[in-house]
Amino acid sequence: MLLWSLIFAVSTLAFGLSAVSGGGAGLILMPLLGLAVPAAQVPAALSIGTAASSLARIAAFRRAVRWDVVRHFAPTALPFAMLGAWALSRMDPVYLNLLLGLFLVGNVPLLFRRTPHMVNGKGADGGTPRQAWLSAIGAAAGFLSGFTGAVGLLFNGFYYRLGLRKEEIVATRAANEIMLHLLKLALYGAFGLLDARGLAAGAAVAAAAILSSLLMRRILPYLHERLFRHVGHVATVAAGVAMLVAAGGQIARQDRLALHYARAPTQIAASLSWRRHVFAVEWEPHDELELSHSIRDWTLGDRPRAAAPPHSYILHVSPHKGLYGTRI
Structure with a gap:
């Protein structure tokens, strides 16, 4: 009972922050839901709560929904969400998550930039957003939603550039994403990823999401527009850091990524191991720099042997002999 009460309380807070920041509730709730349901049930339980949150926000701010944005965004988002789900079954999304994390962290300068004056219903340049641009953003959001599950925080800048008021951002974002959440729930149900315990966890999260909305x-009418946007930028950067840490750790584990460093009185060596590749740099005692690439022999164990393995190429940079290469 204590765990369910904690899930309800944290979910209420998480979805409240999500409404302001543009996303991130999943990052907060996933570890907690993992204590209540099996790992395979967490995305489904979270999707129930997220769908309920979007519906509640649409109901609460229905007069603020910009349907001119929704009708160009949603039609391309749905098919591309299915394409993203198909791509997920064919490839590992961890490297895309790493790139998305770098993209999000790239929003750091926005934390120190003054928010320009925005005209309601128009972009930052005062112009009306083009239909093709909205459709392209919808396709990108749908694909990334199906492939990585990340939508809200990645597209905060899209809503800011439209010049929408904070209520319009919350309502329009919910209207754009509701179909994606319902599609995910249908897929989870079809694949048997929803059982009684997962539904119970989803119901607790959904109740909290409705209360939060x-x-x-x-609360939202009393929140200054500049503070609203600043919170969104902070959340974007924080999510980027979290994605970099998570993706970096997963890559290091699955691809055996490792750094090695050794120093002697007359020699310095460092190497980077990635999958079967070893990239090394050595400073030799006779003022010669050696850059090498080799293919690791897994039969020798995880650590590269002292001598260069087979299939190695060494690039020498010497003040006496110049630039030359050797193959071993």
């Missing part, structure tokens, strides 16, 4: 309806 009702609270945000009263």
Whole structure:
């Protein structure tokens, strides 16, 4: 009972922050839901809560929904979400998550930039957003939602550039994403990823999401536009750091990524191991720099042997002999 109460309380807070920041509730709730349901049930339980949150936000801010944005965004988002789910079954998304993390962290300068004056209903340049641009953003959001599960925080800048008021951002973002959440739930149900315990966890998260939306309806009008956007930028950068750490750790484990460093009185050596590749740099005692690439022999164990393995190429940079290469 204590765990379910904790899930409800944390979910209420997480979805309240998500309404302001543009996303991130999943990053907060996934570890906690993992204590209540099996790992395979966590995405389904979270999707139930996220879908309920979007529906509640649409109901709470229905007059603020920009349907002109939704009708160009949603039609391309749905098919590309299915394409993203198909791509997920064919490839590992961890490297894409790493790139997305770098993209999100790239928003750091926005934390120190003054928010320009925005005209309601128009972009930062005062122009009306083009239909093709909205459709392209919808396709990108749909694909990434199906492939990585990340949508909200990645596209914060898209909503800011449209010049929408904070209520319009919350409502329009929910209207754009509701179909994606419902599609995910249908797929989870078809694949048997929803059982009684997962539904119970999803119901607790959904109840908290609805309560959070009702609270945000009263709080949001008192939140300054500049603070609203600043919170969104902070959340974006924080999510980027979290994605970099998570993706980096997963890559290091699955691809055997490792750094080695050794120093002697007259010699310095460092190497980077990735999968079967070993990239090394050595400073020799006769002022010669050696850059090498080799293919690791897994039969020798995880650590590269002292001598260069087979299939090695060494590039020598010497003040006496110049630039030359050797193959071993």
